[in-house]
Structures are given as C-alpha cells and as structure tokens.
Amino acid sequence: MAIRRRxxxxxxxxxxxxxxxxxxERHLLANLLPQLREVMEHxxxxxxxxxxxxxxxxxxxxxxxYHRFMREELVASRVAALETFARTAESKHIDEAALLGWMQCxxxxxxxxxxxxxxxxxxxxxxxxxxxxxxxxxxxxxxxSGLLEExxxxxxxx
Numbered sequence: 001m002a003i004r005r006r007x008x009x010x011x012x013x014x015x016x017x018x019x020x021x022x023x024x025e026r027h028l029l030a031n032l033l034p035q036l037r038e039v040m041e042h043x044x045x046x047x048x049x050x051x052x053x054x055x056x057x058x059x060x061x062x063x064x065x066y067h068r069f070m071r072e073e074l075v076a077s078r079v080a081a082l083e084t085f086a087r088t089a090e091s092k093h094i095d096e097a098a099l100l101g102w103m104q105c106x107x108x109x110x111x112x113x114x115x116x117x118x119x120x121x122x123x124x125x126x127x128x129x130x131x132x133x134x135x136x137x138x139x140x141x142x143x144x145s146g147l148l149e150e151x152x153x154x155x156x157x158x
Contacts, residue, residue: 010150012158016095025147029106030089036108037082040075050111051078081105096158103151110144113137 009025011018021029039047052071056063084101088094094102117137129135 008150009147010099010154012154013093016093017099017154017158018093019091026089029085032109033082033085033105036105036112037079039112040078047112047115050115051108078104078108081108096155099151099155099158103148103155106144106148106151110141110148113141113144117141 007020009019009021011020039045040051042048052067052074054063055066055070081101081104084098085105088098088102091098117134119141132138
C-alpha cells in the first residue's frame with residue numbers, strides 16, 4: 001500500500017478543521033488506533049511506557065503514588081480520544097475538540113511505536129535502508145510524526 005502525500009491533510013478554516021486524508025490513510029488509522037486501547041488495558045505492558053511516563057525519577061514511592069492516582073484519569077482521557085476518533089474517522093470537517101482527540105490518538109500510537117523502535121532524539125529514521133527489518137515501522141513512525149505535526153500546526157492556526 002503506497003501512501004501518497006497530498007499538499008495538506010489537516011487545515012484550519014473559520015468554523016473548525018478540514019481533513020483531507022485519502023481513504024488508505026483513514027483505513028490505516030482506523031486499524032492502528034484501536035490497538036492503542038489494547039496496550040492501555042495492560043498496565044505492565046512495556047509498550048505503554050511512554051504513554052504513562054515517570055513523574056518522579058528520583059522517588060520511586062512518589063512515582064508509584066502518582067500512577068495510582070492518575071493512571072485511571074489518563075486512560076479515561078485516551079479512551080475518550082479513541083471514541084472521538086472512531087466517531088469522526090470518516091469526517092471531512094471536525095471541530096477543535098475532535099481534532100484534539102485525533103492529536104492525542106496519533107501521538108499515543110506514535111509513542112508506542114517509538115517505544116518498540118527504541119527511538120531517541122539522536123536517531124535518524126529517514127536514513128534506514130529498505131532492507132532494514134524495522135523499515136516499515138520506521139516509515140509508519142515518520143508518517144504519524146508528519147500527521148501529528150500537521151495537526152499541531154492546524155490547531156495553532158485555528
């Protein structure tokens with residue numbers, strides 16, 4: 001499946017945001033995003049590490065307490081965003097609240113994928129060879145990063 005890049009995918013207009021995603025990109029997102037819920041349902045899943053980062057790096061007890069109190073709220077917020085995405089996945093125009101849900105979902109999947117790839121700021125995933133066993137995942141990570149950037153830019157203009 002080749003994903004073609006259009007001039008823009010997300011754009012602010014006077015009454016919300018226009019979505020210009022081709023069917024194959026919408027299909028990709030519709031298949032990826034529900035997998036995020038599966039990761040969140042398992043608190044000890046290593047893939048969720050970046051979804052629920054350490055709040056207190058120097059105090060294990062305070063960090064555990066923070067997660068006891070906040071994890072449920074964080075999961076509820078992410079589940080609400082997934083539901084918003086599911087409700088608006090085929091929409092050509094959405095409001096700011098819906099786009100914020102899209103942003104949270106796209107970033108969540110990107111964070112999980114980044115964990116699996118062990119991405120750091122020093123990595124240049126654009127230079128991976130097509131024969132690299134992680135090429136497809138790196139390409140997906142790049143796509144999600146680009147889409148996230150467009151969402152953030154549209155929100156800042158809206």
